[in-house]
Amino acid sequence: MAQTTALPQHVTALLSHLTSRPGVQSTFILSRKDGSIIQCTGLLSSPSGTSTPNTAPTDSPSDTSNQLPPTPNSTAYAAGATPSSTAPTSTPSSQAQTLAAQVFAFVSSASELSMSLSRPAAAGEAQGSNGEANGVSAGSREDAEGEASEKEDDDEVKLLRLRTKKHEIVVVPDRKYLLCVVHDATHSAGGSGGAGIRSSSVYTYEMSFDLAAARSRFPALNQEQVFLDNAGGSQVLDTVIQSITEYLSGCNVQLGATYKTSKASTAAYDEGYAAAARFINARSEEICLGASTTQLLHNLSTALKFQPGDEVIVSKLNHEANSAPWVRIAERLGLQMKFWSARDPVHAVCDPDDLKPLLSEKTRLVACPHTSNLLGSIVDVKAIARLVHQFPRALLCVDGVALAPHRQVDVKDLDVDFYAFSWYKVYGPHIAQLYASARVHDQIDSLGHFFKATDTLDLKLNLASANYELTQSIPRVVEYFGSDIAGAWKAIAAHEEKLQGILLGFLNSHERITVYGETSASRELRVPVISFTVRGAKSQRVVEEVEKRSPFGFRSGHMYSLRLVKDIMGLEDPDDGVVRISMLHYNTEEEISSLVQVLKEVVDSV
Structure with a gap:
């Protein structure tokens, strides 16, 4: 008999996410301790005598070695449906009980294998890793004899997937539960449906997150x-605070001189730029640091070359930092201004389909957020970049302030022309960063003094050097993420x-x-x-x-x-x-x- 248990909210939320893909046939929640069925949905939840008849033609192949019942009837969860945290289930079918027992054995064997593979590295792990020191680490199993119900952050088994020709079973271990989803193979990751599990989904193997260690790094x-x-x-990392204090206490001099302290200060400043560039997969000459994204984008709008008749498109989902500079420059130069709006007032998105009719051969720049600072919804920037770059002179400027604290940014992979974010929202000092691809530097005039070089974005847009003590502290933020x-x-x-x-x-x-x-x-x-x-x-x-x-x-x-x-x-x-x-x-x-x-x-x- 399946148990009726009040499930934690994060478990039901995870199961809802797992069932959001097409082709889900059945789901199970098993006890991590003994493998008993806590919840079972879909066709396998019904006794075998009441299952939907097999409607395959009589001349179809007779091999049933990997066959499960056909697509579930209305008793199964629809894609995206949220399972009840206390959903009562009838007596599971014998097939469900058999499958549950086999899944539990499968997970137990995988855990033993994982521990065996981990043991050779135990000596090195005992000394600690860079990631552990920084609060985010691949958790080791120091207590292999612990009960299954006690496992969580030190559990190295994050996913198990078994695929046959017709079906796929995905198992995601939780601290006290095993979440299992049975898919139709045509909708799975490798199936012809193409709409199945993506490598970036919850199914990927992931490092353990040491919350206590992470919190210990933020004094506030x-x-x-x-x-x-x-x-x-955001709150600020301890090492950032320490770095700024030490710089101001012993290294606060003007850059570029030949005496010892100035050389040390210059080297620290340059390393700040290098670390900031690496953080988004850019080169040092492609970034500029400054007081705020608002200031940096204003400088960019002033320096970017426009022609009469150029058109500028601004998303209404923008923070005003990525709107006002473009609106002002359009008014000043007499450019055509277009606003990219959204149709749904509640679930507004930067939809590429809404952008398409706004683009033309006259488009000079499109400005949009990577994530709305109000809505939190992630924008498909790569799709927008592909669309914008179909027009030869069109450039894409993305505000990444709301996304950068939560996701890794790779400006080369995104294929953006400009990208801005603020370090003070990524656990660091109150300073901001602007990226401009090297391919567009010749389209940017210099705002600097006439006698200064113009071979980097910083020299073009920064009217003076960025704040010394804040810039040199940026490597401390990058170090926080460890080696992986x-x-x-x-x-x-x-x-x-x-x-x-x-x-x-x-x-x-x-x-x-x-x-x-x-x-x-x-x-x-x-x-x-x-x-x-x-x-x-x-x-x-x-x-x-x-x-x-x-x-x-x-x-x-x-x-x-x-x-x-x-x-x-x-x-x-x-x-x-x-x-x-x-x-x-x-x-x-x-x-x-x-x-x-x-x-x-x-x-x-x-």
Whole structure:
């Protein structure tokens, strides 16, 4: 008999994500301790005598060695449906019980194999790794004798996948559960359906995320205040603080001289630029550091070469930092200004289909966000770049401020012409960065003195050197990700997906709350920047009521995305705007669960 167990919210959210692909035939949730069936859905959940008849032609191949029942009937979850956390299940079929036992044995064997492979490296791991010191690491199994129910961050088995000609079984281990999904092979990752699992999904092997170690690196977290206004600025790493203090204490001199301290200061500054460039897969001469993205993009708009008749296209999902400079330069030079809007006021997106009719041979520049600082929805920048670059003179300028704290950025892979973000939102100093591809440098005039060189973006756009002490501290941020930078980012995204799953689970379920942007908690679709309104209540009132009851800190308003709030979302009071809660990887599941309880009280009282 399948158990009826109240499942944690992150488990139901993960199962919902796993079942969002086409071709799901059945799902199981098994106990990690003994393999018993806790929940079973789809055709396999029914006794074998009531299953849908096989409708294959009588002359079809008789091989049934890897055959499961046909596509489930209406009792199975539809794609994207959310399973109930306490869904009662009837007695599972004997086929389901057999499959569950085999899956449990399969996982147990894989765990033993993983531990065997890990043992040779145990001596080296005992000394600690760069990643461990920085808070994001590939967790080792130091206690191989622990109970299965005690496993989590030190569990090296992150995914098991078994494919046959007709089916695929995917198993994702959790601390106390095994989540299993049976797919039709034509819809799986390698099937002809082509719509199945992508390598960047939850199925990828990922590093463990050591939350305690990560939090220990941020001194500001050692207080009662819970920071949930991170889209406005993150807390700062301890090593960044130390680096700035040490520089100002012993190395604060002008760059470029031949005496010892100036040489040391210059070298530290240059390394800051080099680290900043590496962080986004660029070269030092392709970046410029400055006070803010607003300032850097304004400098770019002034220096970029335009011709009479040029057209500029600006997304209304932009933070004003990536709109105002282009609007002003268009007005000043008499250029044609076009706004790229969105059709859905609640789930607004930068849809390439809406951009297409705006593009022409006269298009000079398109400006859009990588992620809206209000909505958190991730924009398909690569698709937009392909579309924009079909026009010879068209350039793409992307604001990555809201995405950079949550995902690894590779400007070469994105194929953008310009990309800007702020380090003070990526755990670092209050300084910003602009990238311009070397291929477009000849299209940028220099703002510098006439006698200065112009062979780097910094020399072209920076009217003076960037702040010394802040620039030289940037390598401390890059070091935080350890030696496996890609793995660290994946671990961060996985943790943040749990956080946003908890919050969105509540917000999406409340009849008075409207969530703007992507409503799914999928890391592939959004980052944990979540905005909502409460029907009949001012957003600022909601924030204030939360502050009265708890240490949670976030904000309301339009967050400098006024065109989005006013023209697309159509809110009656744009200045009051939305409630925005923005999380980072150093926030905890316990914090967000507690926040949900406070929000329930507040929404019921306002």
